[in-house]
Amino acid sequence: MTEDENAEVVEFSDLGVILTNIETVPGKTITKHFGLVSGSTVRAKHIGRDIAASFKNIVGGELKGYTELLQESRKQAIIRMVQQAKELGANAIVNIRFSTSSITQGAAELYAYGTAVKAE
Amino acid sequence: MLMEQQLRQNKEGIMDISNFINLITFVFLVALGYFAGTIAEKNHYKSIREREKKFLNMPAVTIRKLEDESKIESTNFVSGSVVVSVDYFKRILAALRNIMGGEVISYETLLDRGRREAVLRMKESAFGADMIVNMRLETSTISGKANRKAVGTVEVIAYGTAIKMKR
Numbered sequence: 001m002t003e004d005e006n007a008e009v010v011e012f013s014d015l016g017v018i019l020t021n022i023e024t025v026p027g028k029t030i031t032k033h034f035g036l037v038s039g040s041t042v043r044a045k046h047i048g049r050d051i052a053a054s055f056k057n058i059v060g061g062e063l064k065g066y067t068e069l070l071q072e073s074r075k076q077a078i079i080r081m082v083q084q085a086k087e088l089g090a091n092a093i094v095n096i097r098f099s100t101s102s103i104t105q106g107a108a109e110l111y112a113y114g115t116a117v118k119a120e
Numbered sequence: 121m122l123m124e125q126q127l128r129q130n131k132e133g134i135m136d137i138s139n140f141i142n143l144i145t146f147v148f149l150v151a152l153g154y155f156a157g158t159i160a161e162k163n164h165y166k167s168i169r170e171r172e173k174k175f176l177n178m179p180a181v182t183i184r185k186l187e188d189e190s191k192i193e194s195t196n197f198v199s200g201s202v203v204v205s206v207d208y209f210k211r212i213l214a215a216l217r218n219i220m221g222g223e224v225i226s227y228e229t230l231l232d233r234g235r236r237e238a239v240l241r242m243k244e245s246a247f248g249a250d251m252i253v254n255m256r257l258e259t260s261t262i263s264g265k266a267n268r269k270a271v272g273t274v275e276v277i278a279y280g281t282a283i284k285m286k287r
Binding site for chain 1: 156185197202238272277
């Protein structure tokens with residue numbers, strides 16, 4: 001990652017590991033594979049937001065509370081995945097995928113997985 | 121005997137009133153859902169179209185490999201997500217549609233809105249990039265009631281790798 005990047009672009013790149021969801025790291029060659037790394041989190045919204053969401057259900061449209069919840073938790077899942085990759089000694093994660101599943105009322109599991117590699 | 125009859129009459133009267141209140145609430149919710157929902161959807165589509173025009177020069181593609189990797193200056197993992205739900209009126213329309221089967225237009229527009237919004241948010245977070253490759257779209261239902269089939273609330277997430285070319 002270059003230093004001179006726009007601040008708005010760096011949503012995930014302040015984690016110290018290169019993240020891509022293509023198979024390679026452009027401009028670098030992959031020298032070592034560390035295998036699968038993954039991070040997951042299960043989150044539930046507090047009841048106030050749940051009630052607000054049920055009211056919003058009447059008129060339809062975006063449910064901001066849930067959007068925020070999922071964004072925060074997805075970031076958490078990515079951070080956990082990155083930690084795992086760092087422990088292995090990787091400096092990049094390629095081929096990242098997301099998956100979501102709802103478990104019970106208002107709770108969701110977010111899962112991020114990818115391949116940890118060393119790119120030079 | 122007489123008192124019993126009176127009691128029963130009173131009970132029926134209360135039942136009538138509560139039924140009436142239920143009906144009024146239902147009609148009110150449907151009307152509110154229809155008007156507020158239609159206005160909200162119109163506004164949303166308007167803003168989606170405007171922002172899509174703004175991002176015309178940043179294509180998001182699903183190809184996985186680039187022909188020439190030497191021109192790439194930097195890459196970035198970007199994502200955008202949104203949770204949208206249908207209004208009460210459309211939910212009832214869809215429930216009716218479920219009886220007869222066929223195309224459920226009210227849910228089609230919901231998913232269309234959600235996907236386009238998610239892609240736009242992804243592009244907004246990739247500000248300054250030239251294109252987004254290997255874009256993926258994923259939809260999942262965030263149900264209020266996990267065991268119920270008809271939900272009407274979906275989460276859409278779009279993610280991909282934003283690429284900045286060398287100038």
